[in-house]
Amino acid sequence: MNRIEESPQGFEEQLLRDLTAHVARRAELASAARPAGLRTRFLRGWRLAGAFGLAVVLTAGALAVQTMRVGDRPPSTATASEILRMAADAARQQPELTAGPDQYVFTELLATLRDQPDSGPYTTTRVQLWQSAGGVAHTQARYRPETDPNGWGELRVLRIDDPDDPEKELDVFPWPAYHGDLPSDPDELLRYLRDHPIDLHLSEGADEQAVYGDESMTYTTARSMLDGYVPPRALAALFELLAREPGAVVISGDVVDAAGRHGVAIRMPGVIGGNEDFLFDRDTHVFLGRRGSVVRNGKESLYSAVALVRLAIVDRPGQLP
Structure with a gap:
């Protein structure tokens, strides 16, 4: 099996609903002994509206402060385009993984999610994903x-929500996770x-021609590729392409992610409401x-x-590298 540490990998939008519900269930169990009026109300299924459904970004407690804070180093002097081109150079140096259509892209990450979009505490969760390399099966997670090394839940099947009825799920497989x-x-x-x-799975009646015909759709699709495994040379081309997208800016300051790594943040254009x-x-x-x-x-x-921790190619859901 192939393996690579700290590689670019995101996770699919439909994970948000399942992970939010997971956090809510644990919180409800923990708060059962408290008066009902003091229990936290968790947002279930909230999504940040955007041209590209924002990938779930989640960590917890003390780590939340570390994840969100600015570090001690001076801000980067490079532009967003320069950083993306340097990211392309870094991508070319990564070892290449290979996968067959029946295999799975395994990803492990640290995720911090707030219980409400703009208020309340943060919770850190370690997530393991198994995405179908060939798009022939549903993602499992x-x-x-993060505070309980023995607290793994059961493996769960993730399905894409019906945009016209959030209580239902579409009987479709996600995009292939291996972009070879x-x-x-x-x-x-x-x-x-x-x-x-x-495929954005637009609601019935949406103006598909306007959405898919817009020039920004190309960059939307490019970003979505980061929700799967992209081989090094293609990943370099993807970052070089994103470097051309107008509107990206560098956020001042040194960011420290959930894994304690110092980074620089580039704010991407085209997100509505956030x-x-x-x-x-x-x-x-x-x-x-x-x-x-x-x-x-x-x-x-x-x-x-x-925070993306590790990525590998495995043969079945539940298998670890």
């Missing part, structure tokens, strides 16, 4: 509180992504993960953050 067919030239990749946009930041290692420029925030009444509140 399990979770545990992506071009390694940025211009060729641009053409490929224009011809193969990600912000999405990509985090890169400050020294190596390896992609570390993402964080998300909401904006209400002109005030920005950090909602979630994810």
Whole structure:
């Protein structure tokens, strides 16, 4: 089996509902002895609206402060485009993993999620995902509180929500998680992504022509590729392509992620009602993960953050590298 540590990997949007419910169930058990009026009300199924469904960004307790804080180093002087191009150089140095269509992309990450988008405490969860390399099976996942090494829950099947009825799930498999067919030239990749946009599962009656015909859709699809495994040369082309996207800016200050790694944050354009930041290692420029925030009444509140820990190719859900 193949394995690589601290590689770029995100996790699918539908994970948010399941993970939020998992956190809520544990909190309800922990608060059972308290008066009902003091129990925390958890938001179930909340999603940050955006051109690209914001990948779940989650960690907890003391780690939440570390995840969200600014570090002690001076801010980066590089532009967003320069950092993305350095990330492309870093991607080329990574070992390449191979996967067959019946295998799975395994990802482990630390995730911090706030119980409400703009208020309340943060909770850290360790997440393990098994995504179908060929898109021939549903994603499966399990979770545990970062404070409880023996607290793993059962393996759960994740399905995509029906946008017209959040209580129902679509009988469709997710996109393949192994993107071995992506071009390694940025211009060729641009053409490929224009011809193969990600399926956004739009609500009935949505203007598909306007959504899929918009130039930003190419970048939306490009970002979605980070929710699976992209081989090194194609990943480099993807970051070089994102470096062309107008509107990305570097957030001032040194960010420390949930795994204690120092990074720099690039704020990506096109998110409605909040912000999405990509985090890169400050020294190596390896992609570390993402964080998300909401904006209400002109005030920005950090909602979630994810630290990517390890990635591998395995043969079945539940198998560890």
